[in-house]
Amino acid sequence: MNQSQTSTGPILTTDGIPLKVSLKKAERINKIRAFLLVLPLLAFILITFLVPIGDMLARSVDDRQINTVFPKTFEVYKKWDRQGLPSEEVYKTMFFELKNSEGYAVGKASTRMNYSKSGWKSLLKKSKRKFKKIEEGPFKEKMIATDKKWADPEYWLALGQMVDPTTMGYYLNAVDLKYDSSKNIVQQKENRRIYNKTWIKTFKVSLLVTLFCLLLGYPISYLLATLPMKYSNLLMICVLLPFWTSLLVRTVAWMVMLQQKGVLNNLLVMSNLIADENRFQLMYNQTAVVIVMTQILLPFMVLPLYSVMKTISPTYMRAALNLGASPMHAFYKIYMPNSVPGVSAGCLLVFIIAIGYYITPELVGGKDGQMVGNWIAYHLKTTLNWGLCASLGAILLAMMTVLYWAYNKIVGIENIKLG
Amino acid sequence: MRMSQKDSFVKFEKVDKSYDGEILVVKDLNLDVPKGEFLTMLGPSGSGKTTVLMMLAGFETPTSGEIYLDGNPISSIPPNKRGIGMVFQNYALFPHMTVKENLAFPLEVRKMQKSEIDEKVGNALAMVELQDFGNRMPLQLSGGQQQRVALARSLVFEPRLVLMDEPLGALDKNLREQMQYEIKHIHEKIGITVVYVTHDQSEALTMSNRIAVFNDGKIQQISSPDILYEKPNSSFVAQFIGENNQLKGKVKSINGENCIVTTESGDDIHALKINVNNNGDGSLVSLRPERVAINSSENFENNFDAKVKELIYLGDHIRSRVEVCGNDQFIVKIPNSYKEANLKEGSTVKLSWKASDSRALDLN
Ligand SMILES: Nc1ncnc2c1ncn2[C@@H]1O[C@H](COP(=O)(O)OP(=O)(O)O)[C@@H](O)[C@H]1O
Ligand SMILES: [Mg+2]
Numbered sequence: 154m155n156q157s158q159t160s161t162g163p164i165l166t167t168d169g170i171p172l173k174v175s176l177k178k179a180e181r182i183n184k185i186r187a188f189l190l191v192l193p194l195l196a197f198i199l200i201t202f203l204v205p206i207g208d209m210l211a212r213s214v215d216d217r218q219i220n221t222v223f224p225k226t227f228e229v230y231k232k233w234d235r236q237g238l239p240s241e242e243v244y245k246t247m248f249f250e251l252k253n254s255e256g257y258a259v260g261k262a263s264t265r266m267n268y269s270k271s272g273w274k275s276l277l278k279k280s281k282r283k284f285k286k287i288e289e290g291p292f293k294e295k296m297i298a299t300d301k302k303w304a305d306p307e308y309w310l311a312l313g314q315m316v317d318p319t320t321m322g323y324y325l326n327a328v329d330l331k332y333d334s335s336k337n338i339v340q341q342k343e344n345r346r347i348y349n350k351t352w353i354k355t356f357k358v359s360l361l362v363t364l365f366c367l368l369l370g371y372p373i374s375y376l377l378a379t380l381p382m383k384y385s386n387l388l389m390i391c392v393l394l395p396f397w398t399s400l401l402v403r404t405v406a407w408m409v410m411l412q413q414k415g416v417l418n419n420l421l422v423m424s425n426l427i428a429d430e431n432r433f434q435l436m437y438n439q440t441a442v443v444i445v446m447t448q449i450l451l452p453f454m455v456l457p458l459y460s461v462m463k464t465i466s467p468t469y470m471r472a473a474l475n476l477g478a479s480p481m482h483a484f485y486k487i488y489m490p491n492s493v494p495g496v497s498a499g500c501l502l503v504f505i506i507a508i509g510y511y512i513t514p515e516l517v518g519g520k521d522g523q524m525v526g527n528w529i530a531y532h533l534k535t536t537l538n539w540g541l542c543a544s545l546g547a548i549l550l551a552m553m554t555v556l557y558w559a560y561n562k563i564v565g566i567e568n569i570k571l572g
Numbered sequence: 573m574r575m576s577q578k579d580s581f582v583k584f585e586k587v588d589k590s591y592d593g594e595i596l597v598v599k600d601l602n603l604d605v606p607k608g609e610f611l612t613m614l615g616p617s618g619s620g621k622t623t624v625l626m627m628l629a630g631f632e633t634p635t636s637g638e639i640y641l642d643g644n645p646i647s648s649i650p651p652n653k654r655g656i657g658m659v660f661q662n663y664a665l666f667p668h669m670t671v672k673e674n675l676a677f678p679l680e681v682r683k684m685q686k687s688e689i690d691e692k693v694g695n696a697l698a699m700v701e702l703q704d705f706g707n708r709m710p711l712q713l714s715g716g717q718q719q720r721v722a723l724a725r726s727l728v729f730e731p732r733l734v735l736m737d738e739p740l741g742a743l744d745k746n747l748r749e750q751m752q753y754e755i756k757h758i759h760e761k762i763g764i765t766v767v768y769v770t771h772d773q774s775e776a777l778t779m780s781n782r783i784a785v786f787n788d789g790k791i792q793q794i795s796s797p798d799i800l801y802e803k804p805n806s807s808f809v810a811q812f813i814g815e816n817n818q819l820k821g822k823v824k825s826i827n828g829e830n831c832i833v834t835t836e837s838g839d840d841i842h843a844l845k846i847n848v849n850n851n852g853d854g855s856l857v858s859l860r861p862e863r864v865a866i867n868s869s870e871n872f873e874n875n876f877d878a879k880v881k882e883l884i885y886l887g888d889h890i891r892s893r894v895e896v897c898g899n900d901q902f903i904v905k906i907p908n909s910y911k912e913a914n915l916k917e918g919s920t921v922k923l924s925w926k927a928s929d930s931r932a933l934d935l936n
Contacts (some may be wrong), residue, residue, distance in 0.1 A: 471631055472664035474651045476678035477729065483652075486677075490668045 206550070213543035216320035223250045223264040226509075227316060235335075239309055244293040251277065252284045260532070264537065268322065270311035276302045310334035323338075323544035328352070348528070348545075355524040358442055358505035358514075365447040366503045367496065370454035374495070377455070378462035393456050400449065404516050407445045411435040411517075437519025444514050450506055454499040461495025497564050504556070509549055525549060573644050580604035580640075581765050582628065582733065587637035589623055589789075599789040601637070604664075604780035605767060610759050612768045614776040615786030616812070621769045624786075625735050628767065630654050642732070652681075657734040661741055663718045665710035671697070671721050672706040678729040696724040699758065716747045723755065733765045740775065752778050773813045777801065785809050801860075805846055807933040817902050819857040823848050823932065831932050833857050837898030841874035842873040842927035847934040854935035861903040864928040866892075866921055873927040878902065880919050890915070896923055 163171040220227055226246045233239045252257065259277055266273035283299040296303040314332050315323060325331050325338060329346040333339045340346070373392065377385045395403060410416045418432040427433070435441055465488065473483035511526035518527070529545050532538040580889045582605040589598035597620045605611045613621045615931050626632040628639060630651030638645050646654060665674050677694050698705050700720035703798065710718055719739060736755075740748045756779050761765050770776055776783045777797045782795040785808070793800060793809045804810035821835040831845040833855050841857050850853045865872065878896035890906045892915070904923065906915065915921070 466662070468660050468662065468666065469666060470630075471651070472658070472660055472666070473677070475629055475656065475658045476681065476725070477652050477655070478677070478681045480650055481682060487717075491666075502600040567687055 154304070168512075178471045193217055209543045209546055211543075211548045212317045212539055213323050214316055214321065215540065216265075216322070217318050218265045219262045219315050221319065222254050222258050223247065226250050227312075230312060231316060233309075235310060235313065237305055238293075238304065241291060241293045243309075244296055244303075245290060248284060248287070248292045248296060251281055256281065265315065265540075266312070268326070268538070270308055270313045270334070272302060273308065273311070274426065276300055276308070307334055320540075323540040324548070325542055327544045327548055348525075351523065351525055351528060352405070354522075355508060355526075356525060358439060358446070358522075359504050361443045362446045362450060362507045363500050363504045365443065366451050366454040367500060370458055371446070371492075374455050374458035374462050377459045378465070379467065383516070389459075395449065396452055400512060400566060401516075403449065404445060404513055407441070407448070408436060408517060411441055411444065436517060439518070441517040441519070442514045442522040442524070445517050446507060446510060449513060451505045453502045453506060457498035457502065458492065458495040461498070462492055465491045497560065501557075501560060505553055508552070581607040581609075581642055582767065583640040584624075585638050585640065587624075587627065587634045589627060589632065590600070590621070590635045596635075597789050598627075598634075601782065601789075601791065603791065603794070605765060605881055607765055608763050610756070610766045610768065610779060610781045612764040612770060612776040612780035612783045613786055614770055614773060614783050614812070617771055619786040620789040621771075621786050622737055623765065625658075625737050625769055628656050629656055629735055653730075655731050655733075657729070659722050659726045659732035659736040659739040661735065661802050663710075663722040663739075663740045665718055665721055665725070667710055670707050670709055671702065671713070674710065674721060675706075675725050675728050678725065682729060685775060692728055696728040699727070700724045700754070715743055716751065719743060719751060720754070723758070727758070727764070729802060731764070733767065736766065736768045738770055739768075740770075747776070752919075755779065777813070785812060787812075804858065804931065804933070805935060807847070807856045807858060810856075810931070810933060815861050817859045817861060817899070819859070819899055819902075819930075820935070821857065823851050823853045823855050825851060830927060833932050835897045835899075839876060839897040841897065841930060843930040844928060847929045848932050855932045856935055857930050857932050859930045861891075861905045861927060864904045864923050864925045866904060866906055866923060868922075868924050870924065872924040874926045874930065875922065878904075878921055878923045880915065880917050880921060883915060883917055893921070894921070 162454045163173060168170055180469075203391070223246075226243065229242050229246050230239065233243060259281060263274040263277040266277070280296070280299055280303075284296075287295050287299075288559070293303075302308055311334055314320065314336060322332060326341075327348050329341045329349045330338050331341055365542070372386070377388055377392070380388065412418075412465055413432045413434065413436065417435065418427075421427045422429050422432065469487050469491065469502070473487045474480065478486065508524075509526050510524060511530055513526045514522045514527050515530070518524070525545055529542050532542045532545075582603070584601045584603040587598060587601040588596055601624065613624060615621050621633060627634050630646070630649065633647060638647060640646065641654070641656075641765055655742050665671075666677065669677070672693055675693045676689050679692055684692075693706070694703075697706055700723060702717060702720055702724070705713060705717060705721075710721065713721065719742075722739065726736075739755075740751050743751060752775055755766075755768075768776075768779065777800075780797055782794060782796055783800050785792045785800065787808050792806050793804065795803075800809065801814050804813065810816050811818070819833070819835055819841060821833040821841065824832045824834045824840060826845055826848075829845060831843055831848065833841045833843055833848075835841065843857050875894050878894040880894050881900055882893040884891040884893075887908065889908055892904045892906055893900070894900045894902050894904055
């Protein structure tokens with residue numbers, strides 16, 4: 154044992170310190186320097202990226218709004234056996250907490266309560282006004298007298314969903330499911346099922362945009378990579394020109410192009426290719442979203458493709474021809490496999506950007522072209538349902554992670570190349 | 573000297589090539605390569621060697637003239653139908669395929685049977701002694717091994733002709749020499765016609781049956797290595813191949829095969845008349861260092877006193893730089909024998925050489 158240790162023991166430096174220790178010491182100062190160099194960026198990312206994402210993930214399951222407005226009510230509520238109506242004590246606590254709390258806080262809590270059972274919001278608003286006149290009990294009867302809803306067990310049962318400080322409710326909501334009053338997971342009512350359709354649409358549009366970007370971007374990148382420098386620079390400028398124009402300007406330009414009385418349709422009618430009453434409906438639908446997004450995201454496909462293709466030596470193609478392959482065969486067997494890193498980088502990039510895209514569908518999508526990003530924006534700004542926003546966002550994030558993971562399994566992340 | 577059409581397997585006939593319509597990078601090229609020959613195109617970089625090869629392989633078209641392969645004009649045949657093997661300068665092994673797949677590629681495009689492909693790939697690997705490396709990726713091989721794979725790939729589909737464009741340029745000296753022998757060996761074994769391009773004259777001398785020396789888009793001289801070395805017929809060739817002393821002067825008189833050239837220092841050199849025509853023409857007299865005798869008692873036509881400027885000890889011989897006939901860059905190789913043991917820098921020695929070893933060439 155001892156002997157084998159000396160023979161395979163650590164190598165020593167001339168000073169007698171083990172080589173590894175010595176090396177570590179020598180490297181440490183470099184490591185510290187490297188760390189200090191990235192520190193500002195690290196802090197920036199932490200504050201502007203990781204913390205908000207953490208906050209978003211927390212919000213997507215957070216369910217404490219009501220507990221802060223009706224803490225005592227929930228204490229006594231928990232004792233209720235959920236049969237019939239709650240006891241006088243529950244009504245009484247609810248009465249005082251509602252009467253004495255800030256209108257603003259009640260508004261927020263009632264919004265959340267409305268997600269569990271619609272009707273809560275108006276009930277609370279109305280009751281808060283009416284409760285001002287009530288001074289003493291019995292509260293149960295007097296409350297029911299102000300509004301019959303107080304006698305509906307459905308409302309009380311719905312509160313049960315909010316007992317826990319966390320909820321999966323927002324996630325269920327994001328895929329057209331919900332808790333029923335006894336906390337079983339059920340489908341949303343037919344007319345409220347919107348998100349699954351939106352998810353599918355979002356995927357479809359993103360895939361189509363990625364596909365069209367690839368189909369359009371591959372040949373142009375090939376040309377860019379193989380043309381002599383003086384031509385390829387000019388072409389590159391044309392490809393990048395969209396980058397220099399404001400996104401809004403470009404989108405509005407497309408609106409002018411594509412609308413029913415727009416440039417494209419006018420041209421077609423003028424050249425008698427279509428009849429005046431058969432003008433194409435190219436604006437305010439999914440078609441418009443796909444067309445405009447393809448144009449906007451094309452550079453994100455072309456740049457990685459180009460930078461990979463630039464590294465494919467033209468002698469590979471020559472060698473393949475020389476060995477007897479036809480130009481098509483050589484392209485398919487030699488050039489394409491070597492361009493795969495660029496293809497996957499470009500597709501992943503375009504897809505990731507497309508799936509969370511917001512501004513283009515908003516402007517040209519109409520009712521039919523709304524994607525998940527638009528719903529997030531809608532809930533963020535209009536309904537203020539941040540929990541749902543957060544859960545939609547978290548699902549997007551999870552999908553990207555899964556996609557990335559699958560990609561890594563299949564193609565290998567080291568095969569990605571942006572330049 | 574011109575071979576008949578039948579003898580020449582590859583034939584360039586009055587081929588010109590220009591890329592930009594302004595400069596001819598290949599000018600009026602006429603070249604015949606008989607079957608089985610190892611022909612090397614040697615020349616400085618930019619002299620048009622690769623262009624010639626590319627025209628032969630079909631990647632560039634001649635601006636005028638015609639190239640024949642086995643008697644048939646090939647200008648209208650696309651590169652993939654020519655059946656010419658080629659070793660590219662940086663090997664051009666397909667990076668996404670294993671060694672075996674690289675070798676099988678030309679056979680697969682020829683729609684051969686799987687069993688036949690396996691056999692041929694196996695033989696090709698054996699030929700370059702890489703049997704154990706068939707499943708490696710090209711980037712997992714050393715430079716020399718990649719080189720051998722490229723060689724095997726260019727031969728595996730049994731082409732009639734192989735082109736090699738500076739195939740050893742990226743290897744270090746030892747490996748390069750070893751590969752020179754291996755390529756030579758394979759050429760002798762399978763008797764294939766090879767057109768080889770290099771800018772390294774020692775490589776050309778060791779490997780070739782014939783060497784075509786290129787300069788400025790033109791063949792300066794084409795002949796076997798020994799003739800090229802012994803009897804260069806222009807000062808470019810003399811300078812480009814081997815070590816060479818040059819004495820600059822003017823032709824004083826011409827007498828049949830011989831002539832006398834007077835240097836600026838006033839010395840008369842007896843030389844063979846090779847590339848000069850008239851009295852008064854400028855000339856460079858070219859002379860190999862090993863043909864100069866030092867303090868010799870023999871009676872040669874040229875005898876001059878020289879001052880030793882520098883001695884470099886090289887083991888088996890001593891390289892000595894002397895000043896003679898007004899040229900202080902004159903090199904003499906002295907065998908390291910007892911006779912010259914007491915040679916000193918600054919001393920004066922007597923140099924002599926035959927008129928038939930000095931060649932009066934043109935002045936550029
Ligand atoms: N594709 C090309 N386009 C324009 N000029 C070229 C091209 N290839 C080579 N040349 C020019 O032709 C001349 C000969 O080049 P090349 O045949 O490559 O010489 P070598 O192989 O002897 O070094 C050079 O001056 C080079 O600049
Ligand atoms: Mg070259």
